[in-house]
Amino acid sequence: MRHAGQQLRFGDGFIAEEVADLQEDWMKHADRVLEDEQLITAVYDALARRHPKSRTRGRKGTPADVVLRLLLLKHIRNWSYQVLEREVRTNLVYRDFTHVGGAKAPDAKTMGRWGLALGPEEVEKIHCRVVELAKENHIVKGRKMRLDTTVVETNIHYPTDSNLLGDGVRVLIRAMKRIGEIAGKQGAKLRDRSRSVKFRILEIGRIARTKADRIESACSRDTRSSCLRWGAWWDRPSDFPTRLPKG
Numbered sequence: 001m002r003h004a005g006q007q008l009r010f011g012d013g014f015i016a017e018e019v020a021d022l023q024e025d026w027m028k029h030a031d032r033v034l035e036d037e038q039l040i041t042a043v044y045d046a047l048a049r050r051h052p053k054s055r056t057r058g059r060k061g062t063p064a065d066v067v068l069r070l071l072l073l074k075h076i077r078n079w080s081y082q083v084l085e086r087e088v089r090t091n092l093v094y095r096d097f098t099h100v101g102g103a104k105a106p107d108a109k110t111m112g113r114w115g116l117a118l119g120p121e122e123v124e125k126i127h128c129r130v131v132e133l134a135k136e137n138h139i140v141k142g143r144k145m146r147l148d149t150t151v152v153e154t155n156i157h158y159p160t161d162s163n164l165l166g167d168g169v170r171v172l173i174r175a176m177k178r179i180g181e182i183a184g185k186q187g188a189k190l191r192d193r194s195r196s197v198k199f200r201i202l203e204i205g206r207i208a209r210t211k212a213d214r215i216e217s218a219c220s221r222d223t224r225s226s227c228l229r230w231g232a233w234w235d236r237p238s239d240f241p242t243r244l245p246k247g
Contacts, residue, residue: 015101019093026076027097034069038129043068046122047114062106067114068126069098070106078150081108081115162204169197 033039044064048054054061073094074084088094089105100106135141176190 015092015096019096022093023097024093027093030072031097033130033133034065034072036129036133039068039126040065042122042125042129043118046118050117062110062114063099066099070100070111071115071118073098074111081111084108084111160205162201162208166197166201170194 041064047061047064047067051058070084070088073079073088074081077084077087079087085105085108088098088100095101095105173190173192173194180190
């Protein structure tokens with residue numbers, strides 16, 4: 001592991017000279033902030049904890065300041081690790097800003113491991129240090145901080161009637177199992193109906209996807225029968241413990 005800095009390569013001077021006037025405005029401001037020793041130390045400590053002897057053994061890794069700049073560029077551009085690797089490899093401005101220079105750009109898999117190593121605690125330390133730097137430079141007073149979150153697209157569980165019925169049965173069975181563990185063997189034994197409900201939901205979905213003339217009536221009949229069955233089961237107090245042991 002290396003804290004910061006690396007041996008200059010032959011092409012680093014040419015890259016810095018050619019792209020000095022091509023950097024974006026935010027890069028110039030970020031350069032001054034990212035030179036802070038505490039920020040680099042926080043990243044270095046997080047990477048060094050991946051293995052007990054990461055500081056002293058193994059081949060020399062990527063310097064902590066390069067790791068910090070690469071992850072910052074990824075966050076600002078909202079790129080994936082694959083896109084980050086491609087852009088840094090092909091863009092001299094990004095090479096100069098991230099201090100990669102003329103060296104080989106890290107691959108996406110390696111940068112993904114860095115992101116996992118910098119957990120929530122280290123990210124919080126970095127954020128706190130950035131706020132302190134902003135206060136020291138009289139940019140903000142630091143009393144309040146407004147954050148903007150990023151929405152990540154994901155698959156959802158479409159709330160059909162049959163699926164909602166299955167979810168309700170699953171929650172009820174889970175609650176009754178907890179009650180049974182607390183109350184002990186009292187009353188009738190709870191029967192897990194999850195398997196039969198799963199088959200009934202699959203049957204309702206299969207009917208709904210067909211083009212028969214009686215789709216609506218068949219689905220309504222299956223859903224109604226399931227509701228009646230589970231409603232009758234829920235109304236029977238003898239099927240689960242009604243008294244909790246005292247103490």
